[in-house]
Amino acid sequence: MNSITLMIMKPCxxxxxxxxxxxxxxxxxxxxxxxxxxxYKFYGTCSPRFSGVKAVFNESRKEYSGGKRIxxxxxxxxxxxxxxxxxxxxxxxxLASDIRNFSTSIETRVNDKNFERIYVHxxxxxxxxxxxxxxxxxxxxxxxxxxxxxxxxxxxxxxxELKNEGLNGEIESVEVIGRxxxxxEKEAWRLLRNAVVSYCGSxxxxxxxxxxxxxxxxxxxxxxxxxxxPSAFAxxxxxxxxxxxxxxxxxxxxxSWEKTVDCYSPGQGLMPASFKVRxxxxxxxxxxxxxxxxFGESAxxxxxxxxxxxxxxxxxxxxxxxxxxxxxxxxxxxxxGIKLILNLCLSDGFDMFPSLLVTDGSCMIDRRMGIHxxxxxxxxxxYSSLRCAREMLTPEEGSKNLVRAVxxxxxxxxxxxxxYYWVDLKKINEIYRYKTEEYSTEATNxxxxxxxxxxxxxxxxxxxxxxxxxxxxQPAHMDFRFFTLGNLWSIVSxxxxxxxxxxxxxxxEAKWDDLIGQMPLKICYPAxxxxxWRIITGSDPKNTPWSYHNGGxxxxxxxxxxxxxxxxGRQDLAKKAIDLAEKRLSADHxxxxxxxxxxKFIGKQARLYQTWSIAGFLxxxxxxxxxxxxxxxxxxxxxxxxxxxxxALSSSTRKKCSRMLAKSQILV
Numbered sequence: 187m188n189s190i191t192l193m194i195m196k197p198c199x200x201x202x203x204x205x206x207x208x209x210x211x212x213x214x215x216x217x218x219x220x221x222x223x224x225x226y227k228f229y230g231t232c233s234p235r236f237s238g239v240k241a242v243f244n245e246s247r248k249e250y251s252g253g254k255r256i257x258x259x260x261x262x263x264x265x266x267x268x269x270x271x272x273x274x275x276x277x278x279x280x281l282a283s284d285i286r287n288f289s290t291s292i293e294t295r296v297n298d299k300n301f302e303r304i305y306v307h308x309x310x311x312x313x314x315x316x317x318x319x320x321x322x323x324x325x326x327x328x329x330x331x332x333x334x335x336x337x338x339x340x341x342x343x344x345x346x347e348l349k350n351e352g353l354n355g356e357i358e359s360v361e362v363i364g365r366x367x368x369x370x371e372k373e374a375w376r377l378l379r380n381a382v383v384s385y386c387g388s389x390x391x392x393x394x395x396x397x398x399x400x401x402x403x404x405x406x407x408x409x410x411x412x413x414x415x416p417s418a419f420a421x422x423x424x425x426x427x428x429x430x431x432x433x434x435x436x437x438x439x440x441x442s443w444e445k446t447v448d449c450y451s452p453g454q455g456l457m458p459a460s461f462k463v464r465x466x467x468x469x470x471x472x473x474x475x476x477x478x479x480x481f482g483e484s485a486x487x488x489x490x491x492x493x494x495x496x497x498x499x500x501x502x503x504x505x506x507x508x509x510x511x512x513x514x515x516x517x518x519x520x521x522x523g524i525k526l527i528l529n530l531c532l533s534d535g536f537d538m539f540p541s542l543l544v545t546d547g548s549c550m551i552d553r554r555m556g557i558h559x560x561x562x563x564x565x566x567x568x569y570s571s572l573r574c575a576r577e578m579l580t581p582e583e584g585s586k587n588l589v590r591a592v593x594x595x596x597x598x599x600x601x602x603x604x605x606y607y608w609v610d611l612k613k614i615n616e617i618y619r620y621k622t623e624e625y626s627t628e629a630t631n632x633x634x635x636x637x638x639x640x641x642x643x644x645x646x647x648x649x650x651x652x653x654x655x656x657x658x659x660q661p662a663h664m665d666f667r668f669f670t671l672g673n674l675w676s677i678v679s680x681x682x683x684x685x686x687x688x689x690x691x692x693x694x695e696a697k698w699d700d701l702i703g704q705m706p707l708k709i710c711y712p713a714x715x716x717x718x719w720r721i722i723t724g725s726d727p728k729n730t731p732w733s734y735h736n737g738g739x740x741x742x743x744x745x746x747x748x749x750x751x752x753x754x755g756r757q758d759l760a761k762k763a764i765d766l767a768e769k770r771l772s773a774d775h776x777x778x779x780x781x782x783x784x785x786k787f788i789g790k791q792a793r794l795y796q797t798w799s800i801a802g803f804l805x806x807x808x809x810x811x812x813x814x815x816x817x818x819x820x821x822x823x824x825x826x827x828x829x830x831x832x833x834a835l836s837s838s839t840r841k842k843c844s845r846m847l848a849k850s851q852i853l854v
Contacts, residue, residue, distance in 0.1 A: 610653030
């Protein structure tokens with residue numbers, strides 16, 4: 187039988203998992219810890235006091251044979267135990283894909299110190315009984331995975347090179363450039379590490395901002411899923427995967443919480459916007475750390491985050507790609523978490539469009555800015571997360587229908603965005619001549635867009651060469667503002683066609699002074715002003731013209747710009763933007779955002795020592811230096827999507843498919 191060991195510990199009145207005494211190494215997966223309050227289901231690292239039990243899950247046995255010592259880069263699947271003696275060794279219950287049908291989660295109750303039960307997160311999978319016994323393992327333990335799949339195996343070869351023995355052919359070798367870090371980079375790493383938050387002695391994320399002089403941090407002292415993404419990429423590119431693994435598991439276990447506003451709860455599968463580590467007093471002067479999530483019930487505007495779950499899936503894929511630790515995404519609780527997010531996003535509603543319908547303030551622009559409906563940022567992240575999920579979902583009977591739904595949605599969404607969100611000089615001239623009030627499936631102006639909606643600034647601003655994806659599309663409404671994150675992620679995910687992706691970067695280059703200026707990058711362009719600002723933002727005093735979300739410059743967008751440039755072979759643009767940022771960020775104490783039309787001044791309400799400004803800069807630098815790693819973080823064109831047309835499955839004459847047009851667009 188394949189053997190999985192669970193270690194039960196009870197310091198500080200907690201139920202915990204731990205691995206028996208493997209050599210202390212940053213490469214070994216974190217021990218597991220679960221808090222007791224309510225139905226928290228977390229993982230963390232706690233004191234190594236334990237007694238051992240072993241759970242046997244599967245009848246198929248795989249050999250454990252000689253391993254090698256691993257370098258401190260990511261989460262390898264090979265471990266080397268000490269050789270001085272032969273005590274019993276135990277393998278933590280997260281190692282192989284053999285346990286897909288079992289959960290490693292624990293449910294506990296208040297004031298109950300006993301190990302209650304192992305269960306499947308979500309409750310919709312079958313659980314088999316757990317057999318408990320104890321074994322001795324060989325000195326050399328190697329975790330072999332399913333036939334045909336390999337992880338990354340690293341050997342210590344000094345400080346300059348790491349060799350890869352296989353990641354499905356995606357990375358052949360990794361060479362760490364031996365240049366010395368600049369003083370700005372050294373300061374950035376020091377600040378990033380100072381922003382790390384620990385839970386049960388284990389790193390679980392980074393605070394949003396860490397300004398020692400800030401007496402009113404509001405919620406900037408919390409760990410935001412959205413804000414942690416550039417920090418996670420920085421740590422992964424640095425070869426430090428433990429904090430990312432812990433973050434993914436902790437936020438996954440927060441997913442099942444139910445938070446309410448006016449006695450109403452959001453849909454199952456929603457990820458929190460943020461969480462905070464709090465200390466709770468117990469009996470007898472004892473204290474315990476707990477994680478307190480915020481699903482929007484405490485946020486300004488009380489808006490639930492749509493993008494948190496999408497970013498979580500994207501980060502989960504990146505963790506596997508950069509560390510080779512695919513066992514994390516194969517766990518049953520992680521697979522169930524992916525399915526819950528997908529079910530929430532793919533649920534049927536009243537909408538006729540394949541794009542995701544969301545409210546204002548549900549993404550990076552988390553205040554009223556007129557982006558309700560189908561904002562480009564959410565559609566780009568939605569498309570990316572669907573592609574990630576399709577890669578990571580384990581092939582099983584229960585996931586066939588979900589994979590089919592994902593493929594259909596990807597196909598419809600890619601065509602919809604490419605066809606209706608794209609504008610260039612030719613497209614704007616076409617809209618300028620639109621006929622309105624058209625009825626029938628043959629209509630050209632399908633959304634009844636009135637030509638008078640084309641703003642004056644756009645007709646003079648759009649360059650001869652280049653184009654971009656508009657910010658939003660709804661009946662009788664096109665938001666022609668340029669939203670940077672949505673356009674950059676359209677490139678990264680190949681939501682746009684190759685021609686469109688190239689044209690977006692051409693437009694950014696042509697409009698460099700407007701979109702980059704003295705600090706990259708504008709979150710959107712142009713700013714809302716005067717009566718338009720008053721009506722659309724509700725006279726928001728923080729989103730005044732060219733400030734914050736209303737045309738402010740956000741350094742954290744630099745890493746996504748770098749990744750998009752590297753995909754399209756435009757490293758020159760990325761380096762030019764990074765050089766601009768490097769000259770000012772440290773001197774300005776790493777602000778959250780910059781104000782004015784060209785990004786000249788530090789934002790009037792910007793927090794200093796903003797973590798994702800720091801992490802975005804570091805990630806950008808490392809992406810340029812490690813193109814082998816950057817290449818696995820973006821997606822190439824998926825031509826199969828264009829063949830997967832659900833219209834072909836219907837004999838209805840009411841359906842008119844324009845898929846041939848979509849195919850013609852990608853031929854370059």
